[in-house]
Amino acid sequence: MQLGLLYSGGKDSTLAALLLENFYDVTLATAHFGITDDWQHAERAAAELDLPFRRIELDDAVAHDAAERIREDGFPRNGIQHVHQEALEALAAADDFDAIADGTRRDDRVPTVSRAQAQSLEDRHDVDYVAPLSGFGRGAVDRLVDSTLDVTVGPSEEIPRADYEAELRAVIADQGGQEAVAECFPDHDQTHVTGRR
Amino acid sequence: MQLGLLYSGGKDSTLAALLLENFYDVTLATAHFGITDDWQHAERAAAELDLPFRRIELDDAVAHDAAERIREDGFPRNGIQHVHQEALEALAAADDFDAIADGTRRDDRVPTVSRAQAQSLEDRHDVDYVAPLSGFGRGAVDRLVDSTLDVTVGPSEEIPRADYEAELRAVIADQGGQEAVAECFPDHDQTHVTGRR
Secondary structure, eight states, rough: EEEEEOOOHHHHHHHHHHHHTTTTTTEEEEEEEESSSSSHHHHHHHHHTOEEEEEEEEOHHHHHHHHHHHHHTTSSHHHHHHHHHHHHHHHHHHHOOEHHHHHHTTTOOSOOHHHHHHHHHHHHHHHHEETTTTTTOHHHHHHHHHHEEEEEEEEESSSSSSSSHHHHHHHHHHHHHHHHHHHSSOOOOOEEEEEEE | OEEEEEEEHHHHHHHHHHHHHHTTTEEEEEEEOOSSTTTTHHHHHHHHHTTOOEEEEEOOHHHHHHHHHHHHTTTSHHHHHHHHHHHHHHHHHHTOOSEEEEEEOOOSSSOOOHHHHHHHHHHHOOEEOTTTTTTHHHHHHHHHHHHEEEEEEEEESSSSSSSSSHHHHHHHHHHHHHHHHHHHOEEEEEEEEEEEO
């Protein structure tokens, strides 16, 4: 069975790939807007994992709606949730997947996919949606990552990855400068996977 | 890392074992009351999977409380949920597991383990609780089972398995005869795993 997994090159989506690869033919799919080249970080991580990679280009309007929401809110959660839902819709609309997946964890605050949203995706697109990490908490994920992956950890703005954050930061910086970015995005560490152990 | 998985010999808990076995040293653990020998069905399925097996004997009081609840309700859901929670507590209390798990699916009505219950188990017992199928719906589970396991399907009372239902049926039959059992347990098909594909 062919499965498309939304992939950032970070530890969660990489661990999701390892959990799924014995059961599906996994393609790592990175959603982006064509604003920056950060998707290439995910492509490199995919090459390290020796799994096929695909870009999914989302409409510019999705980025601008998300950036506007983030600036209005003063925090990124709802804007990132919006992009994630659009990315899942785009992945589900691709013709060649029997199943789609993401790396959301049990205790993620964003992005989240409710049971109702999952069922709706499945029904509308005739595809299975699976979230292999949704039954794993942060501690369990960290311990599994330690035992299976080589990872670089650091502040969000220094770690190369291909989640939506880098491009949304670029949109907001273009509109309001680095000051606007700093107002909306809290400091936190991110991870980038550099290989299997 | 040592992981104990609550195991019935059915398809869900078997698929959970396959998802986990590349990441943990998995022991299949069957909770029972010593009322019937149905746990032996799980032991045989575990032998087919070539994974270590353990019995976890729960207190008779748990079975009787559950049976009383089921007869009062007229349906098994709350009684089975009670037994499952007690089984998870017993598994978490075992000293030799870094993580415990079960085979609950995204759309299971019973048993269910909420995020708050999961976090409480982890905090009180210093153990990870993981539910590898909680991000998979029924359709996705069925398709994965078809591609990985040999399964027998049939009505609950004819399929050999080691969930709590067989022993709770026995307790209720002992109290109120087969009529009481028929009043509380709806007809539905169960599965028993007979091997890997």
